[in-house]
Amino acid sequence: MTASGACSIAPGMAKRSLMNMSWDDSFDYLTSVSQSLQVMADDGDKEIKALQPPVSKLLTRWQDLDLERRDRRVAVLLGNTLVRRRDQGGDGTVQALHNDALGTANQDRTVPFFQRLFPTPVSLLIQLSLPGELPEWKELQRRLAEPEMPAALRKAHEGPLKTAIEQGTAALAQREAAYTAQGLTAARIQGFREDCDRVLQGLYGALTQLQAARKLPKAWLDSFFPEPPKAPKKKAAPLGPGF
DSSP, X not given: OOTTSOOOOOHHHHHTOOTTSOHHHHHHHHHHHHXXXXXXXXXXXXXXXXXXXXXXXXHHHHHHHHHHHHHHHHHHHHHHHHHHHHHHHHHHHHHHHHHHHHHHTTTOXXXXXXXXXXXXXXXXXXXXXXXXXXHHHHHHHHHHTSTTSOHHHHHHHHHHHHHHHHHHHHHHHHHHHHHHHHHHHHHXXXXXXXXXXXXXXXXXXXXXXXXXXXXXXXHHHHTTSOOOOOOOOOOOOOOOTTO
């Protein structure tokens, strides 16, 4: 234990842990371990060959999770794209209603039905994000349906406004579902990393026994586990004037 009470990780343990590696680096690491075993298995070492299956299964799981991870990322990107597009489309629908209503009112913003429809300037309404706009669109829809609204205005715009609301609601739901699914995949990846560490620790133990039985140097044991990639160095802050 460290002075702060947290468990410290020994250097050798760090070499056999995927917890702090990037996703791509974890694939490279597992592949290197698997290849080290494979070379000796191909040379006829049956005891080493018997240690291969758990690592091979991890690589298969990595590939499956990688496909899932990419699918989730694409779904999130699509969700964000839909939200942006429905936001823009709805803004156009509201702007068109505003312009038509103003024309019907002969450009007089004090006309009661116009004030009723747009108590807030349309510029403030359309600058909101989609989650903030949807309640405003629904309220606008309710006001547009009131009997004092010009029938021609209602007929021309109630359909497009209804469509904008439905599409906006669906886009937000799809994006939320995509983020939820991405979170579940992230949890599975964390579980996968934990399983990797357990398998690697078990492999290390088995190889340690073979090293002792064969009276081989520790370098033989260490050669199965590549050094983890080094974290990129942080760029130094630029010096101020005069330096």
